[in-house]
Amino acid sequence: MRSHYCGDLRASHDGETVELCGWVHRRRDHGGVIFLDVRDRTGLVQVVFDPDTVDAFALADKVRGEYVLKITGRVRLRDEAVRNPRMATGDIEVLGKALTILNEAQTPPFELDEYSAAGEEVRLKYRYLDLRRPEALQRFQFRSRLTHAVRAFLEKEGFMDVETPVLTRATPEGARDYLVPSRTHAGSFFALPQSPQLFKQLLMVAGFDRYYQIAKCFRDEDLRADRQPEFTQIDLEASFVEEEDIMGVAERMARTLFRELLDVELPEFPRMTFAEAMSRYGSDKPDLRVPMELVDIADLMDGVEFKVFAGPAKDPKGRVVALKVPGGADLSRKEIDEYTKFVGIYGAKGLAYVKVNDLAAGAEGLQSPILKFLTEDAIKGILERTGAATGDLIFFGADKAKVVNEAMGALRVKVGHERGLAEGDWKPLWVVDFPMFEEEDGRYYALHHPFTMPKCDPGELKSNPEGALSRAYDMVLNGTELGGGSIRIHRPDMQQTVFEALGIDEQEAREKFGFLLDALKYGAPPHGGLAFGLDRMVMLMTGSDSIREVIAFPKTQTAACLMTNAPSPVDNQQLREVGISVRKADS
């Protein structure tokens, strides 16, 4: 229906007759002439209708914003004075000769140009209009190019694209499953996969050797800004490999994507142990753009009677840290109050600080509500260890280690960015040597998942589960976990031992994972893999604020689609067919 896309027209087309299709982006009437900016997926072009072309002009006079048009016209150079260097097609315009109105349009519920003024709710309800904004389209073009580059890379590396089921059995990734009632097996349910984990391991047992899939995954969790009930993983797995093989492929892939799509050369990814990351950054996904670090000071609390510090300092599960903010002495009372509120989100009960107004002046040069509680030695030790200088501020965290890490880790990133202390655009790293288990209320939970290979043998794992490290690795970029994976367990005895440590008895293991335990008995190869969060990767690489911006039809925080009104009630007949009924309240 057209000869050219709007955004492709250039001065070199001068004099050509073209056929264009697109939407009226803007309409102006000026000096008896009608100017239309016509938009298609490539961009905008200005089309002019003058009264000489009687029929076309009459039609053009009828069009309004977002009408769909087909235009025949002649490309001509604009006068020097009215060229628009900010528009790719700004050197030319199209003199309209013929016009067809392909479809009319009501006035949209919000201006496509001023989307920030429109609330997210109305934008999600009319998502098909929201997606007309050029920056939205560009994000999805980027996403499409990215997945294509991922596939090209992995195919070249010998990975084979295999689809795994969506209607499957409950997977034990820790989150809640979405259930699907079965009609043919009344009273039974499928679960939507939280990841293709077990299937990809079974493909390794089948000898597929190198698998990948860009796979939809599902978790019925309470949603946060960067979570969606359905999300997409770049999932891969390989056989006869060790950590270095998988990390090597993944790192090459990340580097290739950044080079091809953003023209960015990522540095080599440094490696950091989980223990070091927690110690220095309070996080297993540290944002290395922020150079500030947590400094342990529990040992300096000898003789300090201030309970807020002394208590956690003596508690084996406690932690006491200092966080120096270079140049932070100019923080106002109000700003410090804001930060105190912020760490409160993570359970911190307060936020002590010391301002170093004049280092040379000793205690006189310091300003702090807690100064009086600390010993001279403690103060000296803190200043030395943090390397504080005049003009700096030191924050303190003292509590259970978990609270300190979460609160001070998050504060570090927030203060670092707000104070302009972040350095560099892209700071990737690998975090390795994770513990196998987390302990909570006397029970062990798998830090990754129960199929992760420990670094020790089954006997050592049994005798010291708490100390066991896993052969897992996370790729972290700018404080976001881009991907994670591990070498998997390939022997039934080791798998059984891990299940036992997790309190899964033989019967439960048999019932839930019988097929995996069987598979491991029939010649399972050593194997491992990794999964990237595609949505997060696109969000990061396009600089989007939310994962919803890079998903075509996202759900709200209550897991609803405002456009289609999903989920929705269904009639009783349908429920009857699949053998379920809706529970009355309180039943």
Add this chain to the structure above:
Amino acid sequence: MRSHYCGDLRASHDGETVELCGWVHRRRDHGGVIFLDVRDRTGLVQVVFDPDTVDAFALADKVRGEYVLKITGRVRLRDEAVRNPRMATGDIEVLGKALTILNEAQTPPFELDEYSAAGEEVRLKYRYLDLRRPEALQRFQFRSRLTHAVRAFLEKEGFMDVETPVLTRATPEGARDYLVPSRTHAGSFFALPQSPQLFKQLLMVAGFDRYYQIAKCFRDEDLRADRQPEFTQIDLEASFVEEEDIMGVAERMARTLFRELLDVELPEFPRMTFAEAMSRYGSDKPDLRVPMELVDIADLMDGVEFKVFAGPAKDPKGRVVALKVPGGADLSRKEIDEYTKFVGIYGAKGLAYVKVNDLAAGAEGLQSPILKFLTEDAIKGILERTGAATGDLIFFGADKAKVVNEAMGALRVKVGHERGLAEGDWKPLWVVDFPMFEEEDGRYYALHHPFTMPKCDPGELKSNPEGALSRAYDMVLNGTELGGGSIRIHRPDMQQTVFEALGIDEQEAREKFGFLLDALKYGAPPHGGLAFGLDRMVMLMTGSDSIREVIAFPKTQTAACLMTNAPSPVDNQQLREVGISVRKADS
């Protein structure tokens, strides 16, 4: 962990030391030496352990079938006499120097070499073993190469890969939806998409211009051999296009895939109207490899009193056809009985026939139980019209047109292939000019779906819905519908008219498709698209017997996974969380 894949070793590697990983495919002991055929995803290689390598030999003596090994050895040429030209690596063998048993294996429940002897049930239960058969792996390698070629083609044509939701609202494709109860909106349900139809149309309204997706689709139907509850579509849609554009892209794609993957040059696809296909082949997906055609003979039944023929000949909804089987006069009574049973599946009440033993001998040369019921003119007409010759057989179908088309259309294909009458390997075509609606019990149903554009305007559609044709097209190959699509409705008035014709009143339309009707009001472009059935395409191109052979983890005919035992019961707490309960029998 390895230096080479097993199947890649050739005479040119003679003398090299290699590290291999893989499975013991076969073990033979011969003259005090152990021969192992070691398998990985590339193929097999023979590894020899002789008693000189004491440690490795001792270990090799322990291995059994499907053990997982790492082997270090030296490649050497085999003696001329024992080279194996049927094996890619048959010119060489590897002299094993060191061996590691990476994992042991129990004896598999079935021999991987003799799979035909194992029932499908045990193969599905141990799918990870079933997939070890080299021909299974090859099918999935083919599938992976195919999807990659599809993506490469569509990206080059400017299509952009966009993911649409899996948790969505019930779609009206005519089949039963899979439901997913919502936890956050108790009593409400998501549906899994039967296709991304409405989402891709909304992407066109959004101006995405050219969309594609390799998308999982879900239909809760009673399963036949070529159906699965979840299946995969190559889905595409484009704006500002007409039939020729979409059919052109699709045909180029099919031709590209056959060229790149099978080295086959497909002919140009002929076009055939739905009416012609039904008339000549009794099917809207005719297998053109079979040259036999149905011949209408209702008009020859004047004066024939034989009710079986005369009744349908007079019934406006009836049809009477002849189907000539060249050389079919040698069909035995038993074979004809089998065919009679076969057409019975489609509702035919019998299968009349005439054997032409000697055309020149007139009625004397014919052999048939029904001869006596036919007039001389009728017999003469039938022989002339079918062009029957001595040695042929003519089958007859007479019933409601629907029954005749289904029964005789299927018989045509079955007899054609069984009698070796099929010609050529690949016979594609387009079927076009479908009716908009099918009538059943006084109601109209959409032959494709309610978003298909009619060839007429809303007024004409209202006055003659039965006669209306649609702008739909199906790609058919060898009797299988590979893909289908249409130009869609892009104006709200036309959409409303089609809903009305389908008996969907304004309130129901609003409730179910309000978002689509809204979208059409805000400037929807003319658009159309197509969807290919990927599984069927792979099945056809790999010559597989069943769609289950090209799906990694398929479901059985009762929609169950024998490997994971999905679906399965879930505990009451989980049901409570999503606000449903299992219905008791008869409730």
